[in-house]
Amino acid sequence: MFDDWQAFIAMGGHGLYVWLAYGAALALLILHLVRLRADWRKTLRLLRSKRDQDHASQAP
């Protein structure tokens, strides 16, 4: 257990390694969530344009 925040950040001299690993994991998680949202938006865009096409072709 750590005594204070400074000790927590320093990680007994291994701070650079520990925080680099966790930082990379967090960055990848955020990237993953952003990509997932983009995938959903792309899908919705495609479906909407398809629906608009269908409606346009049905119009007299």
Added chain:
Amino acid sequence: MNFKAWWHRLGSPKWFYRVSGPWQSLFLSLALALLAIGTVWGLAFAPPDYQQGNSFRIIYVHVPAAMLAQSVYLLLGVAGALLLVWRMKLAGLVLETLVPFGMGATALALFSGAIWGKPTWGAWWVFDGRTTATLVLLFLYFGLHALRRAIPDPAAASRACALLAIVGVINIPIIKYSVHWWTTLHQGATFKLTTAPAMPAAMWAPLLVNVLGAYCLLAANLVAKLRNAILRRERSSRWVRDLMDGSQPSIGPAPSPNRPSAAPSHSQRSAAP
């Protein structure tokens, strides 16, 4: 329900879309909650290792990432077999949508391993059995990605990727048993089915939480990507067009308050003659 009907339905994209609606948000919230708990626990409250000090905390990133890297590839191999043997449509979509996730997990496993190796082994990189086999795994993911893009015909691309995925599965037992077959600096498995972990519970419990969180993240990703891919592929079919025209509140990943524009706009527009 008899097995044959169940098996048939399992491969049906429409059926999967119908039943999987609530799964996505469930798995995603579980994943984020578990990962938050496991990470804070592992970083702040687990005791330091008597030899490695605090650098051992990288285990809570490294092991879940490495487990995902291998599990995703195994899933791709199974999906490849289901696609080639039974032509299961859903398996083809799994093969198509899961590659980036596996690639990211493998890259994180290698990166966190390198960072852990420096203070522990004295080197960022060692060409021993497990690290080399995991590097091969990363190249297999790159190969699957490139192969898909290199072949214009989607069906032919899927078959080629299925074959590569199946052949590449041979690498998974090599990664798993590499620490027993060859002399290595890499430590053995933390969790085994037959024996209790060698480390105390205060150290392995947060790891278990993070591993479960990682698998929930995989499940959430798989369900979300599959649902999107199904909608895109089946956009000309009757049921997807009904979904877009109808008054369903949302066809999205999960009904969420900050995404109100998903359905209302098109139900208004489709009301026009």
